[in-house]
Amino acid sequence: MTKLSPLRRGIVVFIMLAVLTAIEYYLGVNKVPAILLWAVAIIKMLLVLQFFMHISRVINPNNEEGGHE
Amino acid sequence: MSSINKSIFGYQQKLAISRLGLWLFFASDAFMFGGLLVSRFYLLGYKSFNLDQNLGLLVTSILLISSFFMNRAEVMVSQGNQKGFITSLVITILLGISFLVGVVGLEWGSAHFGPGDGAEGAVFYMMTGMHAFHVLTGIIFLSFVLRNGINKKYTPEKHYAVEASANYWHFIDVVWIIFYPVLYLMGTV
Secondary structure (H helix, E strand, O other): OOOOHHHHHHHHHHHHHHHHHHHHHHHHHOOOHHHHHHHHHHHHHHHHHHOOOOOHHHOOHHHHHHOOO | OOOHHHHHHHHHHHHHHHHHHHHHHHHHHHHHHHHHHHHHHHHHEOOOOOOOOHHHHHHHHHHHHHHHHHHHHHHHOOOOOOOHHHHHHHHHHHHHHHHHHHHHHHHHHHHHOOOHHHHHHHHHHHHHHHHHHHHHHHHHHHHHHHHHOOOOOOOOOOOHHHHHHHHHHEEEHHHHHHHHHHHHHHHHO
């Protein structure tokens, strides 16, 4: 994922989020155990934190990949 | 060390401190949303709100797409693509407004309970209301960034305001990622 250009990475993450949302909706309307819904939500949250919010920039300030100087 | 190097070093220091400050704000805000999340299960147990599933999926999709365009705006400004940055930012703002219309205008109007109808109403309107308030402040924040962007105040090297507004917008998305299944998908009638 880190080898992709920032623009392509955004598209890939968006597709993953869309697929996970569709899975979440399907699981929700079919009344599966809540633990599965929590698992999907946490994966989605981690994707946004890592690839859209760049949490690694705060944890490791020297890692400026995809950011500005 | 030359004056240019000193200037870059100073900016990097400021950037690191600003980022840390923003994330501390996210952490404090997360406690507030976390409290609302806990109150939903404490007061209602595993009872469902019985909301319109299609509308829930629609507003969730709108917010997800807006997050994509916000990320795109941030990437565009870092690459010096002014037109792409402005276009992506305008789309994000419009999608944010659509989300607000969907939740406050449609969902609140179609819910079978009001804010005063016991714990169910209090929890639902507080959770969606606080989130909608954050979306509103996000739209205001993005509007200021848009105005500055049109006035060409951001460069590929210096655009922290864009990064901060993007992170705020993504934080709103993260909150909804958790709220969506809790409000719409979990529980039994």
